[in-house]
Amino acid sequence: MKKVYYLILICCQISNIFSAIYLRSWNDRGPGAVNSGIKCLEELEKIYFNSSQSQQVPNMAVWHTHNLSAPAMEIEVLYLTALHLRITSNKSDEQSFQLKVISDKDTDKKYDGILDVALTDFYVIVGDDMENLNETIEVISRTKSFNAEARFLILFNNPDKREGGKNIACKFLTTLFSKFRAVNVVIIYAFDAFSYEIFIGDPYGTNGENCVGSNNKDSVCGTMAIVEAGKCTRGKISNYDETKKWLEMDKIPEEMGKECVYTFCARVQEPFINKGCKTGLEITIMNFLQEEMGFGLITNCTNLDRGERDANGKWSDLLGEVRKGKCDIIAGAFFPDYDTHDDFFATDFYLQDYYRFFIPKASYEPRWKGLLNIYKREIWYAALTIFLISWTFWFLAGIFSYESYQHRQIILIFLNVLAVTLGVSANNRPEFLTLRFFFAMLALYSLILTSLYTSKLIDVFTHPKTDYQIDSIEEVLDNEFPIGGRLENYDWFDNDDELDRAIYLRYNHSEAFRPSPETIRQITEGKMALLISQYYVEQTEYRNNIFGVSKEMFSNHLEMLAERGFPLMRRINKILGFFRDAGIASKLFIDFNFNKTILMPIKELKAKLKIMEDTNENLFLDDNEVVLTPEHLEAPFRLLILGLCISTFNFLLELMFNIQAVREFLARVWKPFLEKREKFKQKFFPKKEMQKYFRIRKTLRNVRFTPPIRRIVKRKNRKIKKKKIK
Numbered sequence: 001m002k003k004v005y006y007l008i009l010i011c012c013q014i015s016n017i018f019s020a021i022y023l024r025s026w027n028d029r030g031p032g033a034v035n036s037g038i039k040c041l042e043e044l045e046k047i048y049f050n051s052s053q054s055q056q057v058p059n060m061a062v063w064h065t066h067n068l069s070a071p072a073m074e075i076e077v078l079y080l081t082a083l084h085l086r087i088t089s090n091k092s093d094e095q096s097f098q099l100k101v102i103s104d105k106d107t108d109k110k111y112d113g114i115l116d117v118a119l120t121d122f123y124v125i126v127g128d129d130m131e132n133l134n135e136t137i138e139v140i141s142r143t144k145s146f147n148a149e150a151r152f153l154i155l156f157n158n159p160d161k162r163e164g165g166k167n168i169a170c171k172f173l174t175t176l177f178s179k180f181r182a183v184n185v186v187i188i189y190a191f192d193a194f195s196y197e198i199f200i201g202d203p204y205g206t207n208g209e210n211c212v213g214s215n216n217k218d219s220v221c222g223t224m225a226i227v228e229a230g231k232c233t234r235g236k237i238s239n240y241d242e243t244k245k246w247l248e249m250d251k252i253p254e255e256m257g258k259e260c261v262y263t264f265c266a267r268v269q270e271p272f273i274n275k276g277c278k279t280g281l282e283i284t285i286m287n288f289l290q291e292e293m294g295f296g297l298i299t300n301c302t303n304l305d306r307g308e309r310d311a312n313g314k315w316s317d318l319l320g321e322v323r324k325g326k327c328d329i330i331a332g333a334f335f336p337d338y339d340t341h342d343d344f345f346a347t348d349f350y351l352q353d354y355y356r357f358f359i360p361k362a363s364y365e366p367r368w369k370g371l372l373n374i375y376k377r378e379i380w381y382a383a384l385t386i387f388l389i390s391w392t393f394w395f396l397a398g399i400f401s402y403e404s405y406q407h408r409q410i411i412l413i414f415l416n417v418l419a420v421t422l423g424v425s426a427n428n429r430p431e432f433l434t435l436r437f438f439f440a441m442l443a444l445y446s447l448i449l450t451s452l453y454t455s456k457l458i459d460v461f462t463h464p465k466t467d468y469q470i471d472s473i474e475e476v477l478d479n480e481f482p483i484g485g486r487l488e489n490y491d492w493f494d495n496d497d498e499l500d501r502a503i504y505l506r507y508n509h510s511e512a513f514r515p516s517p518e519t520i521r522q523i524t525e526g527k528m529a530l531l532i533s534q535y536y537v538e539q540t541e542y543r544n545n546i547f548g549v550s551k552e553m554f555s556n557h558l559e560m561l562a563e564r565g566f567p568l569m570r571r572i573n574k575i576l577g578f579f580r581d582a583g584i585a586s587k588l589f590i591d592f593n594f595n596k597t598i599l600m601p602i603k604e605l606k607a608k609l610k611i612m613e614d615t616n617e618n619l620f621l622d623d624n625e626v627v628l629t630p631e632h633l634e635a636p637f638r639l640l641i642l643g644l645c646i647s648t649f650n651f652l653l654e655l656m657f658n659i660q661a662v663r664e665f666l667a668r669v670w671k672p673f674l675e676k677r678e679k680f681k682q683k684f685f686p687k688k689e690m691q692k693y694f695r696i697r698k699t700l701r702n703v704r705f706t707p708p709i710r711r712i713v714k715r716k717n718r719k720i721k722k723k724k725i726k
Contacts, residue, residue, distance in 0.1 A: 029070040029159065032234075033193040037075035037157055038082065039235025040188060040196050041124070048151055048186055048247050049095070049122045058121035059145070060097035063136055069128050072157045076126040097122070102140065119147035128158040130168060134175060141180060144342060148180040148565035157190040165189035166226060169199035170211035174224045177203055181565020183251040188232070195233045198243060202227050204252055204260075204567060221260035252567045261296035262568075265318055267332025268303055269515075271539045271592060272351070272558065277301035281588050282331045282558070285350060285579070292575055293568065300327070303514075306334050306488045306561075309343070319344065322563050329566065333533060335556035337488070345564050348573045349557035350585055354534040356548035357476060357483065360526045362469040368634035370460040374453055383421075383449065390442055391417045394435065401432045417442070423450040471550055476529050477502055484513030485531030492554065520546065535592070 049060070062080055080101065087097060098118075123140070127133040133154070140146055156168065169187040176182040187199040201224050202208050208227035230243030237243050264286060266277040273280040277299050290297050307319030314320065321327040322344065333353055340346065365373075372380070391414055398407035406412050407430055420442050430436050470476060476483065483506055493504035513519065515532045517540065522528055524545045537543055562569060579585060656662055 029074075030193075033157075034071045034074040034078060036194040036232075036234050037071060037155060037190065037196070038079045040232035040237075041075070041079050041153065041155055042082070043232065043235065043237055044153060044186060044188065044198070044247070045124070046095075047244050048153060049097075050248075057096050057098050059118050060099050060122040060124070061120045061140075061145075062099070062101050063123065063125045063140065064101050064103045065127060065132060065136065066103070068126070069158065071159075072126050072128040072155075075155065075157060079124075079126070102143070118145060120145045120150050121147065123150055123152045123154075125152065125154045127154065127156055130171065133172060137176065137179075148182045148345075149570075150182075150184065152176070152182065152185040153188070154185065155188040155190075155196075159193070162191050165191055165197050166199065166228070169197075170224070170226050173199070173201035173226060174211050177201065177224050177565075181563055181567065183565070183567070186229075186247065195231060197231055198229045198237075200227050200229050200246055200249075201225065202249075202251065205249075252570070261298060262328040263298050263300060263326065265300045265302060265321060265327035265330045267306070267318060267330070268301065269333040269533070269536065271535050272333045272353075273331065281351060281592065282333070282560075284588065285576075286331065286560075288579070288584075289572055289575060293571060295568065305486060306330075306332065306340075308487060309339055315343070319561065322561065325563075329560055329562040329568075331560045333558055334488075334561055336559060337491070340561060343564070345562045345566050345569050347560045347562075347569065348576045348580075349559055350576050350579060351558040351588070353556050353558055355485075355489065355531055355554040355556065356534055356550075357473055357529050357531050358520075358523055358537060358546045358548050359470055359476060359481060359529045360524055361545055361547040362466040364464045365467050366634065367464060368638070370464055371457075373465060374456045374460060386445070387417060387421055390421075390438075393438065397432075397435050397438065398430075401434055403430060403432055403435060407431075407435065421446045421449075423447060469547060471547075473499065473503065473549055476549065477506070481529040482506075482508060482513075482527070483529045483531070484508030484510070486514060489531055517542075 049058070062076075062083070064076065064080075068076065083097075083099065087099060125133065125136060127136065133156070154172070156165075161168075169189055172187060173185055176185055183201060183203055185201055189197045189199065191197055203224045204221070205225070208225035211224045211226055227246060229246035230240075231238050266273045266283070268275055268277065271280060272282045274283070277283060286297070302318065304317040304321075307315045307317035309315050309319075315323050318327065318330045318332070319340065322330060334340075335353070336346065336349075375383075394407070394413045394417055395410055397403070398413065407416075420439065423446050430439055470479065483503065485507070487509040490504070490507055490509050493500040493507060495501070513528065513530060515530065515536055519528070519530055520532075520537070520540055520542045523530055524542055534548060537546065537548070560572075657666070
């Protein structure tokens with residue numbers, strides 16, 4: 001056996017002398033290349049996907065692309081499998097994620113209306129083609145959970161494209177930055193089967209090369225620069241500490257510097273942004289942010305609306321300008337909205353506004369009506385009834401108690417009762433105790449009634465009442481007021497509520513219904529009902545002439561809007577948080593109310609006094625002083641005119657009846673009636689019985705129920721008269 005073994009060995013050595021040895025090339029799609037890509041992804045994931053500062057389990061999304069070439073397909077599938085095993089292993093040293101996989105299959109049906117709640121923190125994307133990667137980002141950006149501030153880890157491996165990694169990385173970094181302002185992006189580019197270059201972008205720093213071609217970074221205000229952070233070979237990162245330093249670098253420096261200038265588009269919406277965009281509550285806040293952060297600002301003043309998204313997904317007005325890159329940040333009393341938050345970044349809330357439907361203020365009722373409204377209608381009816389009863393009782397008591405002639409005439413009794421009721425002294429006082437007691441009670445009743453009436457007159461003249469004031473949106477709709485407002489308020493009423501639906505169908509958001517001094521004037525004239533900011537109304541000259549429906553009020557927080565990934569948004573929100581906590585926002589509102597309720601009336605008073613001085617008017621006339629006008633005294637004047645008319649008519653009748661021809665005519669007309677009357681008397685009242693009746697009446701008339709004192713005085717007067725006669 002040994003001889004055979006040695007013989008074979010010698011033969012092999014002899015054969016090697018005459019043979020050639022061939023070296024096999026690297027297999028770009030073999031398991032070694034796949035393992036290298038997976039391990040590089042895992043190493044960078046440990047460095048870059050750091051959730052130590054997060055208070056909750058971060059959300060991680062892995063993009064799955066169909067029809068990937070090898071080895072990109074194997075890297076994606078095996079990495080996802082290993083990631084799933086690590087997450088489910090329950091090891092304490094393994095980082096936890098809330099994992100979800102997004103696929104490019106049926107994207108139009110699947111992701112346009114997806115309703116994710118939590119934003120994604122980390123993205124892992126594996127690709128082999130630049131065009132497919134751009135489409136991937138477009139699809140991801142349409143999901144509700146898309147977060148431009150998330151961290152992107154993108155691996156590019158295509159065996160047919162091993163060169164030009166820096167150019168490809170520059171294009172992709174620039175695309176993400178220009179569209180979404182995404183800066184936390186790491187590109188892993190395979191320049192051979194086992195080795196990868198690691199690229200990051202630095203648009204706001206001074207590192208790296210400018211992607212447009214210059215060697216040095218010439219701007220720190222949004223020009224993308226590329227930095228080679230390191231290399232990864234066979235799953236190991238060369239110069240690990242240096243690469244970690246680059247990956248953990250803050251892409252948005254704390255101090256942006258005065259070199260950065262941003263465009264601030266401000267919509268005029270008083271008092272938040274006043275005309276000219278130089279003053280206003282939101283202008284004050286923006287100036288505060290600018291001073292605190294040190295950036296430059298170009299303010300563009302406009303009257304455009306906030307903007308709405310059309311059926312094609314395009315935004316109009318100011319948000320359309322933001323999407324085109326003409327505005328970096330916009331403000332103008334904008335309130336939170338789901339659609340805008342889906343596509344744009346919004347600051348934290350800093351102020352609050354209230355919206356109401358404003359309608360004409362109820363006018364003052366005619367002043368003469370105030371004289372009648374002192375008492376309710378029931379009291380007037382009761383007083384009139386008592387007057388008629390008193391008149392009737394006085395007349396009957398005067399006849400049956402044989403009072404003097406003045407107390408048996410119905411017209412004179414009417415005048416006496418009217419005088420006593422009005423609190424005027426009546427000289428014709430009764431002689432019998434019955435009417436005297438009644439006269440005293442009637443005078444006391446009238447004294448109380450007139451005293452209460454006159455005491456209420458002061459309040460009526462100083463605080464006149466108004467007509468009925470509409471105070472609900474239902475009444476506004478019933479009165480068929482044209483209603484409307486700004487376009488962004490239109491969606492508030494797009495729901496299933498019956499009342500909101502009625503408003504939605506009649507809501508007009510055309511140019512004619514935008515808040516302006518002209519539309520406010522039209523409200524005072526009753527031509528429309530407008531949904532406006534309460535603070536906008538308070539700073540106009542018509543604030544006391546229109547009325548806000550108090551039963552329908554909308555409270556809104558205010559915010560500024562910017563494109564997703566706006567670099568200053570995080571610092572702005574941090575400063576606004578301090579702004580609220582320090583009470584500066586409350587102070588702004590307090591100062592605004594002070595200016596509008598105290599300083600503005602003082603300025604108006606000074607202007608009025610100056611005009612009075614120039615025209616030599618009374619400078620000491622108080623605005624609250626009530627000066628009676630013919631409108632106040634319209635009721636007594638009307639009564640006087642009515643009395644004069646009736647008296648004149650009666651006087652003319654008396655003159656007419658005293659004419660001889662008229663008297664003869666009336667005698668002829670009334671003669672048949674008088675004859676019938678005489679026949680009636682003779683039939684029912686014979687002559688003897690009538691004489692007896694008048695004799696008894698004359699006797700009773702001399703017997704009067706008078707007080708004893710008066711009877712004694714009369715006796716003394718009779719005795720004195722008899723002595724004088726003697």
